Amino acid sequence: MPQPPFKKIVIFGVGLIGGSFALALRRAGMVDEVVGFGRSANNLKQARELGILDRIGQDVAAEVGNADLILLATPVGQMAELMASIAPHLGAHTLITDGGSTKSDVVRDAYAQLGGKVAQFVPAHPIAGAEQSGAAAAAADLYVGKKVVLTPLPENSAASVARVRHAWELCNAVVSELTPRQHDEVFAAVSHLPHLLSFALVHDLAQRDNRDLLLSFAASGFRDFTRIAASSPEMWRDICLANREALLKELQTYIAELNQMSAALASADAVQLEQTFRAAREVRANWKEKP
Amino acid sequence: MPQPPFKKIVIFGVGLIGGSFALALRRAGMVDEVVGFGRSANNLKQARELGILDRIGQDVAAEVGNADLILLATPVGQMAELMASIAPHLGAHTLITDGGSTKSDVVRDAYAQLGGKVAQFVPAHPIAGAEQSGAAAAAADLYVGKKVVLTPLPENSAASVARVRHAWELCNAVVSELTPRQHDEVFAAVSHLPHLLSFALVHDLAQRDNRDLLLSFAASGFRDFTRIAASSPEMWRDICLANREALLKELQTYIAELNQMSAALASADAVQLEQTFRAAREVRANWKEKP
Numbered sequence: 001m002p003q004p005p006f007k008k009i010v011i012f013g014v015g016l017i018g019g020s021f022a023l024a025l026r027r028a029g030m031v032d033e034v035v036g037f038g039r040s041a042n043n044l045k046q047a048r049e050l051g052i053l054d055r056i057g058q059d060v061a062a063e064v065g066n067a068d069l070i071l072l073a074t075p076v077g078q079m080a081e082l083m084a085s086i087a088p089h090l091g092a093h094t095l096i097t098d099g100g101s102t103k104s105d106v107v108r109d110a111y112a113q114l115g116g117k118v119a120q121f122v123p124a125h126p127i128a129g130a131e132q133s134g135a136a137a138a139a140a141d142l143y144v145g146k147k148v149v150l151t152p153l154p155e156n157s158a159a160s161v162a163r164v165r166h167a168w169e170l171c172n173a174v175v176s177e178l179t180p181r182q183h184d185e186v187f188a189a190v191s192h193l194p195h196l197l198s199f200a201l202v203h204d205l206a207q208r209d210n211r212d213l214l215l216s217f218a219a220s221g222f223r224d225f226t227r228i229a230a231s232s233p234e235m236w237r238d239i240c241l242a243n244r245e246a247l248l249k250e251l252q253t254y255i256a257e258l259n260q261m262s263a264a265l266a267s268a269d270a271v272q273l274e275q276t277f278r279a280a281r282e283v284r285a286n287w288k289e290k291p
Numbered sequence: 292m293p294q295p296p297f298k299k300i301v302i303f304g305v306g307l308i309g310g311s312f313a314l315a316l317r318r319a320g321m322v323d324e325v326v327g328f329g330r331s332a333n334n335l336k337q338a339r340e341l342g343i344l345d346r347i348g349q350d351v352a353a354e355v356g357n358a359d360l361i362l363l364a365t366p367v368g369q370m371a372e373l374m375a376s377i378a379p380h381l382g383a384h385t386l387i388t389d390g391g392s393t394k395s396d397v398v399r400d401a402y403a404q405l406g407g408k409v410a411q412f413v414p415a416h417p418i419a420g421a422e423q424s425g426a427a428a429a430a431a432d433l434y435v436g437k438k439v440v441l442t443p444l445p446e447n448s449a450a451s452v453a454r455v456r457h458a459w460e461l462c463n464a465v466v467s468e469l470t471p472r473q474h475d476e477v478f479a480a481v482s483h484l485p486h487l488l489s490f491a492l493v494h495d496l497a498q499r500d501n502r503d504l505l506l507s508f509a510a511s512g513f514r515d516f517t518r519i520a521a522s523s524p525e526m527w528r529d530i531c532l533a534n535r536e537a538l539l540k541e542l543q544t545y546i547a548e549l550n551q552m553s554a555a556l557a558s559a560d561a562v563q564l565e566q567t568f569r570a571a572r573e574v575r576a577n578w579k580e581k582p
Contacts, residue, residue, distance in 0.1 A: 127508070127510050147508065147510065149508070186504065186505055186508050187508065189496060189499075189505050190496070190505050190506070190508055190509040190510075190513050191509075191510065191512055191513065193492070194492060194512055194513055194516040194517075195512060196552060197488060197492065197516070197549075198516060198571075199567060199568050199571040199572075200545065200548045200549055200552055200567075200571075201484070201485060201488065201545065201548075201571075202571035202572075202574055202575045203548065203567050203568075203570055203571040203574075204544060204545055204548045205480060205481070205574070206570050206571060206573075206574040208480075211574070213477065214477055214480050214481050215481070215574070215578050216581055217418070217438065217440070217477050217478065217481055218481040218482075218578070218580070219418050219437075219438065219481075219482065219580065220580070221482055221485055221486060221518075221519045222481050222482065222485055223580055224515040224516070224518045224519065225485040225488070225489060225515070225516055225518075225519060226485075226575050226578075227512075227515045227516075228512045228515065228516060229571045229572060229575040230572055230575045230576045231568075231572065232572075233565050233568035233569040233572050234565065236564075236568050237561055237564045237565040237568060240556060240564055241556075241559055241561060241564070244556055244559060247556060248553065248556050248557060251549065251552070251553050251556065252553065253495060254491065254492065254495055254549070255546060255549055255550070255553070257491045257492075257494065257495045258488075258491055258542065258545070258546055258549075259546070261487060261491055261542065262539065262542050262543065262546070265531060265532075265535055265538060265539050265542065266535075266539060268532055268535060270528055270532060273527075273528045273531055273532070274524050274525060274528040276490060276491075276494050277490045277494075277522075277524035277527050277528060278524040279494055279497050280489075280490040280491075280492075280493035280494040280497060280520045281490075281493075281520060281521055281522065281523075281524050282497075283493055283494075283496070283497040283502070283506070284493045284517050284520040284521045285521045287506050287509070287517075289509070289510065289511070289514055290507055
């Protein structure tokens with residue numbers, strides 16, 4: 001069944017994630033009006049100038065009642081407060097989705113703050129991180145071919161999930177579904193842990209007296225391994241804390257793996273080292289970024 | 292003082308490193324004859340067909356006596372045997388350099404195998420790793436703008452060091468000097484440790500029952516962090532063993548760093564996490580690959 005366009009979308013946090021969502025729906029010709037809220041008046045002004053927003057919102061209560069769709073694209077730490085402020089004013093048919101990198105915490109906030117209206121919230125995680133931020137970094141093609149993971153709630157109707165899925169698919173994202181807990185475990189392993197490890201390596205070297213000498217001989221291996229250590233400290237602090245339990249488990253497993261490597265190295269166990277490297281190489285060489 | 296061309300160069304191990312060295316000197320018009328030895332007859336034949344070699348060597352004793360320069364570009368583990376085989380036949384003016392990724396072990400071999408002729412050996416480490424190997428992967432421009440580290444010995448004459456430096460500079464490499472021990476400590480930190488950590492992460496995930504699910508959600512952060520886990524298992528086994536002492540020290544320091552992170556995470560210490568990430572980010576964002 002063809003989905004109708006969105007008459008009105010309200011975006012909280014008009015940065016890379018929120019701004020790109022609006023631009024993509026506009027480009028698809030599937031939204032009539034986009035209203036934005038945010039903490040920085042300058043950023044909102046710029047979003048208006050860039051054609052991301054039709055209007056800068058002044059009054060949350062007045063705007064969310066007749067919105068078809070609300071996107072929460074603020075840092076995850078601000079979402080509980082935001083949900084509390086919109087909950088009383090939500091229209092009966094208004095759907096909410098979000099752009100948070102962690103899901104269990106956002107879902108917990110949603111149950112607490114949205115109460116009986118939690119069925120209207122279909123959580124999402126668009127995998128489109130970038131080092132840039134702000135409305136100026138937004139692009140209509142940010143999500144093209146990128147993964148978006150929905151973590152639907154038992155309370156969501158099939159129609160609500162389909163409608164939110166449709167919005168992300170209009171961005172040309174590849175949409176899949178996990179439970180919030182599955183999502184957080186998966187991303188602890190393949191995203192949050194690597195970020196932590198990359199930050200840790202650079203921090204380790206940064207403390208040394210001979211840091212400049214070391215860095216002057218760092219080459220392409222170091223460059224790629226540490227690219228993600230240039231990510232936002234605030235954002236990664238928040239992600240690590242939000243997904244603390246799953247991440248701690250991953251970190252402990254990884255430290256155990258390193259202790260095994262250390263033992264193999266200490267005993268000059270060539271066979272063990274080669275087997276470990278070979279198993280890793282096989283998996284990595286056969287891995288292709290999807291989709 | 293302008294350096295004369297090399298009349299004859301002998302290359303042991305005509306793969307990416309050895310083949311590219313020959314091609315670069317040829318392109319510079321600075322070598323009259325290149326003779327190659329290796330374990331694979333097919334690879335040598337291909338090197339001949341690709342114009343890397345003038346001749347495939349048949350008799351080590353006959354070839355090394357009148358060579359200006361010998362490049363040892365075999366895996367580091369084969370160098371001791373190779374040095375023993377060439378030592379008795381070296382000409383008085385023949386210089387030797389190498390392409391090994393570790394230096395203390397190669398230098399130890401050189402003292403043991405070359406004996407009184409060790410002054411003729413000027414060790415080198417060209418930083419031009421790649422996932423490919425074999426003569427077919429060789430390219431005249433492999434070393435352009437890449438770093439080559441010489442680790443001269445106290446026995447080397449200034450003229451010998453200058454001559455070997457000249458050869459690498461003809462490849463348009465950027466040549467610097469460290470002691471063998473400094474070299475191994477630096478590369479344990481900025482290259483060998485990251486490789487080990489990248490192998491460890493992929494190995495860790497590869498053991499899981501839900502490995503395919505995990506890998507299907509891995510994205511660009513994972514891709515870059517683990518690119519080096521697709522490196523050669525044999526080569527990295529050898530490098531890790533050759534530089535075992537320095538690498539073990541780095542690994543222990545890194546595990547201690549991770550234990551600190553783990554403690555910060557366990558106690559939800561937002562300040563500590565952010566400070567660590569921020570210090571790393573600052574260093575990484577200001578780092579530029581040199582030269």
